[in-house]
Amino acid sequence: MAQQAEVPLQSLYEAHKKIYPREIGGRFTRLRMLSVVVLLGIYYIMPLVQWDGRQAILFDLPARKFYLFGLTLWPQDFIYLAALLILAGLSLFFFTALIGRVWCGYACPQTVWTEAYLWMERKIEGKRGSRMKLDKAPMSGAKFRTKLLKHTVWIAFSLWTGFTFVAYFTPIRELGNNLVTLSLGPWETFWILFYGFATYGNAGFMREQVCKYMCPYARFQSAMFDADTLIVAYHPERGEPRGSRRRGVEPQSVGLGDCIDCNVCVQVCPTGIDIRDGLQYECIACSACIDACDEIMDKMNYPRGLVRYTTENSAEGKKQHIVRPRILVYATILLTLCGLLLTNLAQRIPLDLDVIRDRNSLYRETRDGLIENVYTLKILNMDDQSHRYELRAEGIDGLRLQLDEPDIRVAAGSVAELVARIQADELNLEDRSVEVRFYLQALDANHLSVVEEARFVGPGRL
Amino acid sequence: MEEMKSISLTQQFISVLWPSFAMAIVASGVFFSAFDPRDLIPYNLDIDISPLAAYSIGFLLFWLLCILSSWGTLYFAISNCRLTARHNP
Numbered sequence: 092m093a094q095q096a097e098v099p100l101q102s103l104y105e106a107h108k109k110i111y112p113r114e115i116g117g118r119f120t121r122l123r124m125l126s127v128v129v130l131l132g133i134y135y136i137m138p139l140v141q142w143d144g145r146q147a148i149l150f151d152l153p154a155r156k157f158y159l160f161g162l163t164l165w166p167q168d169f170i171y172l173a174a175l176l177i178l179a180g181l182s183l184f185f186f187t188a189l190i191g192r193v194w195c196g197y198a199c200p201q202t203v204w205t206e207a208y209l210w211m212e213r214k215i216e217g218k219r220g221s222r223m224k225l226d227k228a229p230m231s232g233a234k235f236r237t238k239l240l241k242h243t244v245w246i247a248f249s250l251w252t253g254f255t256f257v258a259y260f261t262p263i264r265e266l267g268n269n270l271v272t273l274s275l276g277p278w279e280t281f282w283i284l285f286y287g288f289a290t291y292g293n294a295g296f297m298r299e300q301v302c303k304y305m306c307p308y309a310r311f312q313s314a315m316f317d318a319d320t321l322i323v324a325y326h327p328e329r330g331e332p333r334g335s336r337r338r339g340v341e342p343q344s345v346g347l348g349d350c351i352d353c354n355v356c357v358q359v360c361p362t363g364i365d366i367r368d369g370l371q372y373e374c375i376a377c378s379a380c381i382d383a384c385d386e387i388m389d390k391m392n393y394p395r396g397l398v399r400y401t402t403e404n405s406a407e408g409k410k411q412h413i414v415r416p417r418i419l420v421y422a423t424i425l426l427t428l429c430g431l432l433l434t435n436l437a438q439r440i441p442l443d444l445d446v447i448r449d450r451n452s453l454y455r456e457t458r459d460g461l462i463e464n465v466y467t468l469k470i471l472n473m474d475d476q477s478h479r480y481e482l483r484a485e486g487i488d489g490l491r492l493q494l495d496e497p498d499i500r501v502a503a504g505s506v507a508e509l510v511a512r513i514q515a516d517e518l519n520l521e522d523r524s525v526e527v528r529f530y531l532q533a534l535d536a537n538h539l540s541v542v543e544e545a546r547f548v549g550p551g552r553l
Numbered sequence: 554m555e556e557m558k559s560i561s562l563t564q565q566f567i568s569v570l571w572p573s574f575a576m577a578i579v580a581s582g583v584f585f586s587a588f589d590p591r592d593l594i595p596y597n598l599d600i601d602i603s604p605l606a607a608y609s610i611g612f613l614l615f616w617l618l619c620i621l622s623s624w625g626t627l628y629f630a631i632s633n634c635r636l637t638a639r640h641n642p
């Protein structure tokens with residue numbers, strides 16, 4: 092099984108070599124680990140958080156509602172979700188222009204889960220050297236056991252990940268119950284396995300290849316870069332000519348730069364590149380090489396920062412600009428959209444009225460000689476409380492509105508249907524078809540009111 | 554096809570499956586926010602299907618459509634490459 096699992100690596104993208112990132116400590120690594128723990132924590136814990144007696148974040152598929160803490164979004168509110176996604180995309184633009192690929196190095200699910208799977212791999216297979224040795228060694232009982240253990244742990248973690256994913260769509264209590272009583276539905280099982288398998292493959296095997304070959308962001312991020320964007324870079328003037336030397340030797344005395352050519356920066360790189368070759372699109376700006384080189388510099392008693400966070404301009408000794416047109420443009424668009432979304436959300440009226448004219452008959456004449464149209468009204472109360480409403484109609488002089496149920500009550504988060512009849516004198520109808528307006532107003536909340544238009548059809552003037 | 558071989562099969566699989574997967578998510582999001590799957594099942598068909606099943610099948614159908622489209626693009630891109638190569642040796 093372990094052997095089989097290794098196969099896709101060779102055949103994936105041409106000339107792929109498995110990368111064994113070397114373990115490393117340091118300030119940026121600590122920051123990255125913190126980010127990994129926090130983000131994974133949010134992902135795994137969030138479905139357990141309750142709010143107002145229900146799950147805080149839940150796509151309730153049967154009820155067609157999306158709960159986001161105190162907010163309940165209906166399919167009609169899809170536009171908010173779309174706006175939210177656009178905002179997320181725009182902030183990615185903004186932050187990329189400002190601080191480069193921090194998203195990649197610190198927050199992308201691909202990075203975060205890869206770090207988690209790497210951590211498990213290290214705990215089980217050991218450090219970089221032992222991992223490489225283990226993979227080279229012929230299959231043996233011990234190797235088989237180590238690999239089996241690793242994949243068992245990976246798969247268990249993947250299944251937990253898949254379970255958590257489905258818990259965003261099926262309440263986790265129900266799901267957990269179904270799991271322990273072995274009564275998971277076929278589609279729940281399918282999605283747990285699907286998401287689990289995707290995580291296992293992406294974080295266990297594909298890793299940096301996802302960034303290199305599958306990530307659209309990695310391909311177009313260069314469009315958001317300029318000479319003032321924060322990047323991870325090597326300092327060639329200081330480092331070159333590189334070469335090994337004993338500790339404590341002054342570089343100038345042997346005619347060398349500060350780089351001791353120890354290759355540690357290459358070994359720690361999760362994408363397997365050499366930062367000394369300059370900025371490359373494979374670099375996810377994880378800053379592992381900064382920590383690695385700083386450690387070496389400390390050992391050699393050289394100043395830190397041979398590999399560092401910098402910008403193209405400051406690396407070339409030019410003036411650095413944080414505020415620049417690109418940043419201003421991105422920031423303006425971002426803030427405007429944010430403002431629009433927030434005001435819209437704040438003004439959102441959790442009430443909707445749908446009016447459908449009876450399709451079976453155009454109109455009918457009542458006993459007192461009035462023209463009558465019949466409508467079906469659908470009242471959607473999207474609020475968290477039930478309400479009573481008053482309905483009015485306008486548009487024709489002296490029209491009469493009749494309801495089959497004059498006391499309109501709609502429970503929280505539900506839809507009520509009622510039949511309304513409008514009667515009007517033929518003499519007051521200016522045309523064969525005139526516009527009427529239905530006004531729905533909640534009796535106990537002033538701001539809850541909507542207007543809906545409909546057509547009233549009569550015989551027409553002869 | 555020679556050119557087909559120069560791109561590894563896995564690479565072809567991923568470049569068809571992955572973008573279509575992403576587009577299928579967008580398509581199902583838009584589609585299902587407008588339509589409730591319960592309203593889509595004709596009344597005369599007595600199908601009892603859970604919401605999760607309905608949404609899942611919908612998503613998979615979208616994915617299938619997008620796969621066909623992605624695969625078509627890949628196929629034409631590669632076979633056009635081959636044609637150009639034959640005309641301008």
Ligand code: SF4
Nearest residue numbers: 360374375377378380
């Ligand atoms: S070059 Fe450095 S910052 Fe870039 S991916 Fe490799 S280790 Fe991370």
Ligand code: SF4
Nearest residue numbers: 350351353354356384
């Ligand atoms: S870690 Fe620093 S000193 Fe070592 S090879 Fe890389 S740049 Fe040179």
